[in-house]
Amino acid sequence: MSALIELHDLRKKFRRTMAVDGLTLSVPEGAVTAFLGPNGAGxxxxxxxxxxxxxxxGGTATVLGCDSRKLGPQQFVNIGYVAESMELPLWMTVAQFLDYCRPLYPQWDTDFEKRLMQQFELPPKTKLRALSRGMRMKAALLSSLAYRPKLVVLDEPFSGLDPLVRDEFIRGLLELTEEEGWTVFVSSHDIEEVQRLADRIAIINRGRLALEEDAEALQARFRAVEVVMPDGAKAPPQVPSTWLHLEQAGRTVRFVDTRYTDGIALEKQIHQHLPEVITHSAHAMSLREIFVALARAYRLEGTVTGA
Structure with missing residues (x-):
């Protein structure tokens, strides 16, 4: 599978702050890659x-086979970009906005545009300034999809949207991505929404890549574990580095296992390090729970060796 985005040792500095610090990442064609990280991660x-x-x-960024510093019209007609910070011509109506965008893209599909207008329930005669934030984001998304780009880049597209609009936005994007086979690169704080979209997960921390993995594989190897001990028993100070956030409250010990393979292997490991165990249980974790556990570890330790 070829990659539509290739980052190698990418660096970007603002005065004394290294916002992106040697980032290397590959975004495969035809997949939805979620780009996650704590606030300020880059x-x-x-x-x-x-x-x-x-x-x-420093470093290089290659998009659609072209050096990012040389991206031009030939590449941008194949890239759809929507960001929470983008400015729209608010004095235009939805129809005027699309009339303005249409000639810029030779492959603009007017039939597809009409279908998206209906799907997103956009009022063509309403000025953009009169629309809610969610409807404006839909208009921006439509203007970035109607020319059927090869690559769709979304930077915090769900920020500030109410739950209903966010759900409609996600459902529409999911359907279109599956139909069109788009490559999607999406950065978002709405982890639960991203979970519905993502095939792959990339997590950045302090400008560096901390994790890159298939979403299913990531969720398969993380478990929230709860162990019940006898009265007075204490968890040892040294436990496997793949156990995160071990905490004890009374008889109950809880931790996150980042290298779960199966119940038998976990049981052996628990008996090895917590030999006084009475019972234990392990539960699958949502992507949001995994992200929170990792973000907490990054903050406390800087790097998670084993995760």
Whole structure:
């Protein structure tokens, strides 16, 4: 599977702050890659650097086979970009906005545009300034999809949307992505929504890649574990590095196992390190729970060796 985005040792600095620090990442064609990270991790800076909105200070970013610093009209007609910070011509109606965008893209599909208008329930005669934030984001998405791009880049597209609009937005994007086979690169704080979209997960921390993995594989190897001990029993100070956030409250010990393979292997490991165990249980974790566990570990330790 070829990659539509290739980042190698990418660096971007603002004065004394290294926003992106040697980031290497590959985004495969035909997949939805979720780009996650704590606030200030460098997600938006990475996206802007790879789209030639910022000039990298080092390393390379290749998009659609072209160096990001040389991206031009030939590449941008194949890239759909929607960001929470983008400005729209609010004085235009939805129809006027689309009339303005249409001539810029030779492959603009008017039939597809009409279908998206109906699907997103956009009022063509209403000025953009009169629309809710959610409807404006839909208009921006329509203007970025109607020309059927090869690559769709979304930077916090769900920020500030109410739950109903967010659900409609996600459902529409899911259907279209499956139909069109788009490559989607999406950065978002709405982890639960991203979970419905993503085939792959990439997590950035302090400008560096902390994790890159198939979503199913990631969720398969994480478990929330609860162990019941006898009265007075204490968990040892040294436990496997793959156990995160071990905490004890009374008889109950809880931790996150980042290398879960099967129940038998976990049981052996628990008996080895917590030999006084009475019972234990392990539960699958949502992507949001996994992200929170990792973000907490990044904050406490800087790097998670084993995760």
């Amino acid at each position: 997600k938006s800076t990475t996206i802007r650097s790879m789209l030639n909105l910022y000039r990298p200070d």
